[in-house]
Amino acid sequence: MILRNVAIRHGRQALAAPLRKSFFRALNTEALTHDTAAIEHSIQNHAKETHSIEATINQLHLTKSFVPPSDEGEPSDEVKQNYAIKQHIKKRTAKLGSIVEKHYEPEALVINPPGPEHVTLELLLASQSHLGHSTSLWNPANQRYIFGVRQGIHIISLEETAAHLRRAAKVVEGVAYHGGLILFVGTRAGQAACVVKAAQLSKGCHLFERWTPGSITNKDQILGKCDIKVVDKDDVEITQGYEEKLEGWTALKPDLVVCLNPLENYIMLHECGLNNIPTIGIVDTDADPTWVTYPIPANDDSLRCVQVIAGVLGRAGEEGQRKRLEVAREGQVTWLPPPGLGKPETEEDKKRAAVKVKKASKPSDEQEQERTRGTRGRRGELDGEDLEL
Amino acid sequence: MLRPTLPRIGRSLGIFRRSLHRVPLLAHEFSKGVPGLLSPSGFDVAWTQYQKLMIDKLNLLTAGQDSIPPKELAIKYARDPAQAPTFNYASMAHNNNFFFSCLTPDPKPMPAWLQTDLEASFSSIETLRREFILTTNAMFGPGFVWLMKTKQRKYAILTTYLAGSPYPAAHYRQQPVDMNTEDKSISEVMRKLNREPPANSVGAHSGGAKTKGLAPGALDAQPILCINTWEHVYLPDYGHGTITGGGKKQFAENWWQAIDWEVVGANAGGPQYAGGTTNRSSFMI
Numbered sequence: 001m002i003l004r005n006v007a008i009r010h011g012r013q014a015l016a017a018p019l020r021k022s023f024f025r026a027l028n029t030e031a032l033t034h035d036t037a038a039i040e041h042s043i044q045n046h047a048k049e050t051h052s053i054e055a056t057i058n059q060l061h062l063t064k065s066f067v068p069p070s071d072e073g074e075p076s077d078e079v080k081q082n083y084a085i086k087q088h089i090k091k092r093t094a095k096l097g098s099i100v101e102k103h104y105e106p107e108a109l110v111i112n113p114p115g116p117e118h119v120t121l122e123l124l125l126a127s128q129s130h131l132g133h134s135t136s137l138w139n140p141a142n143q144r145y146i147f148g149v150r151q152g153i154h155i156i157s158l159e160e161t162a163a164h165l166r167r168a169a170k171v172v173e174g175v176a177y178h179g180g181l182i183l184f185v186g187t188r189a190g191q192a193a194c195v196v197k198a199a200q201l202s203k204g205c206h207l208f209e210r211w212t213p214g215s216i217t218n219k220d221q222i223l224g225k226c227d228i229k230v231v232d233k234d235d236v237e238i239t240q241g242y243e244e245k246l247e248g249w250t251a252l253k254p255d256l257v258v259c260l261n262p263l264e265n266y267i268m269l270h271e272c273g274l275n276n277i278p279t280i281g282i283v284d285t286d287a288d289p290t291w292v293t294y295p296i297p298a299n300d301d302s303l304r305c306v307q308v309i310a311g312v313l314g315r316a317g318e319e320g321q322r323k324r325l326e327v328a329r330e331g332q333v334t335w336l337p338p339p340g341l342g343k344p345e346t347e348e349d350k351k352r353a354a355v356k357v358k359k360a361s362k363p364s365d366e367q368e369q370e371r372t373r374g375t376r377g378r379r380g381e382l383d384g385e386d387l388e389l
Numbered sequence: 390m391l392r393p394t395l396p397r398i399g400r401s402l403g404i405f406r407r408s409l410h411r412v413p414l415l416a417h418e419f420s421k422g423v424p425g426l427l428s429p430s431g432f433d434v435a436w437t438q439y440q441k442l443m444i445d446k447l448n449l450l451t452a453g454q455d456s457i458p459p460k461e462l463a464i465k466y467a468r469d470p471a472q473a474p475t476f477n478y479a480s481m482a483h484n485n486n487f488f489f490s491c492l493t494p495d496p497k498p499m500p501a502w503l504q505t506d507l508e509a510s511f512s513s514i515e516t517l518r519r520e521f522i523l524t525t526n527a528m529f530g531p532g533f534v535w536l537m538k539t540k541q542r543k544y545a546i547l548t549t550y551l552a553g554s555p556y557p558a559a560h561y562r563q564q565p566v567d568m569n570t571e572d573k574s575i576s577e578v579m580r581k582l583n584r585e586p587p588a589n590s591v592g593a594h595s596g597g598a599k600t601k602g603l604a605p606g607a608l609d610a611q612p613i614l615c616i617n618t619w620e621h622v623y624l625p626d627y628g629h630g631t632i633t634g635g636g637k638k639q640f641a642e643n644w645w646q647a648i649d650w651e652v653v654g655a656n657a658g659g660p661q662y663a664g665g666t667t668n669r670s671s672f673m674i
Binding site for chain 1: 410444447456457485538592611613655662
């Protein structure tokens with residue numbers, strides 16, 4: 001170590017840094033050949049002189065491999081490795097010391113929700129899904145779901161809850177399998193996390209703030225500025241060929257709406273009814289079961305119960321999507337594109353359309369001119385008259 | 390008279406809540422003792438009775454709270470002197486389990502990659518063994534001696550007294566030295582500085598550079614092996630020993646023969662994380 005430092009220090013004092021050719025060329029705007037030649041000669045002589053000193057320094061093999069410590073930090077893959085080791089050891093030692101009994105973790109319902117296969121009466125009971133409202137506040141239409149009365153409240157039958165939940169899960173899975181857009185709605189405080197998770201799993205949409213009235217009946221005004229994309233059978237976006245069509249396309253409607261608190265979302269459910277959109281909803285003893293297509297009689301006031309139901313339906317949607325993509329990989333497509341979408345516009349189509357426009361711009365016939373005026377103001381959702389392909 | 394419902398009251402009345410922690414299971418059946426290290430009664434004292442006691446105490450102290458594994462509890466309460474008993478029992482339960490998880494009735498030779506790695510840090514396995522035994526012998530009082538893996542894929546030995554924790558997150562309760570032997574008039578920072586070797590005190594190789602980005606006093610290393618130097622572990626079988634040998638020293642020597650190197654290797658991350666390339670900012674002298 002001492003030797004090396006001495007050698008380098010010696011080297012530094014002995015040498016001045018030789019002028020590099022590249023620096024010189026940068027300064028020189030014109031090619032002064034005689035000047036450059038002279039200076040290049042001197043540089044070469046300089047290099048020859050210093051070669052002997054460099055030779056003595058490089059004899060110490062340590063100096064060849066000397067890498068001065070720098071503050072740049074370690075190369076990135078080393079950092080990655082070290083982090084991986086640390087995480088590995090942490091994982092190995094995390095559980096040592098005792099066996100912690102299985103216990104209820106609230107966040108687990110959102111992070112890793114149960115699926116339809118995990119729906120048991122015990123789970124529903126533990127999630128307080130059987131607790132209805134005071135007997136004086138009931139909606140008699142819910143008679144069939146009520147098991148009995150205890151401590152002044154109606155008890156919702158666990159079997160009814162389980163059966164209806166499983167049915168709803170089947171519906172969600174089916175809609176997802178056939179490429180439908182599912183909207184999960186939960187506007188009460190604390191429901192945001194489970195709603196978002198359920199929508200993510202079933203590749204649908206979520207809503208956890210107030211439903212803007214008219215979002216379906218007046219969709220082009222309220223949701224007109226939302227992005228739309230066209231995807232193929234494997235859910236890969238088709239970026240070319242639909243630009244023009246998408247510009248004028250109408251806003252989308254969901255194919256299924258799952259509502260976690262129907263009592264606060266009457267307007268939305270009414271709009272769905274007007275537009276033939278099936279709905280699933282958690283119906284408590286004081287709620288009206290006719291507001292939704294597929295009621296799930298359960299306690300809508302318990303966040304744990306709502307998370308279980310949202311989780312189950314989200315997992316069902318996930319399964320439906322998985323099956324859809326699986327069969328799509330084998331060539332089977334389980335859904336139809338919306339009418340009027342047609343095939344993507346190729347370059348040939350554009351040329352043909354340009355030619356047509358040119359022909360139309362020639363004032364040959366008045367009648368022809370009138371005919372070329374567009375009869376369709378808006379694409380998408382056609383009345384059936386004008387189907388191009 | 391109304392009594393407040395505190396866990397202390399519950400303990401005095403003999404009422405226990407549902408126990409959240411249970412005594413963990415070891416990988417091997419040691420009811421007949423650890424061959425070459427502990428007799429059946431010695432194992433009973435060191436593990437069966439002691440671990441049960443730690444877990445029972447932990448259950449009492451954490452009754453009604455969230456169920457957290459002992460390591461997390463120790464890290465959580467390392468800086469909280471009001472929860473010192475909880476830290477102690479959680480840390481002891483973890484450390485004791487760690488010690489017994491590294492033992493095997495059927496020891497096998499060290500994996501080659503681990504041997505290469507350790508030799509790079511300790512110059513030889515015999516040196517490592519001696520370091521361990523001498524450190525164990527030198528500790529006056531109960532504690533643990535750990536083999537730590539640092540982030541530079543180097544290994545080091547760390548001592549923790551009593552229920553001290555080797556984890557960087559719980560460094561506040563690392564308890565690496567016997568405080569009764571320290572000069573309390575000097576600050577903790579200065580004492581730590583004086584403990585370290587005098588060379589390389591500036592630049593990229595200094596203590597300041599090594600602990601860049603860490604909390605003061607933290608050590609960026611993870612434990613992979615330990616020996617339990619609490620007296621109750623070796624006392625029934627080895628006694629105190631004499632100045633020439635026996636006792637704790639003999640226990641440490643026997644322990645070396647009973648180590649499960651497969652587990653240690655797995656703790657260290659396996660051959661995929663073995664050393665090989667030298668760190669860019671370090672070089673051999």
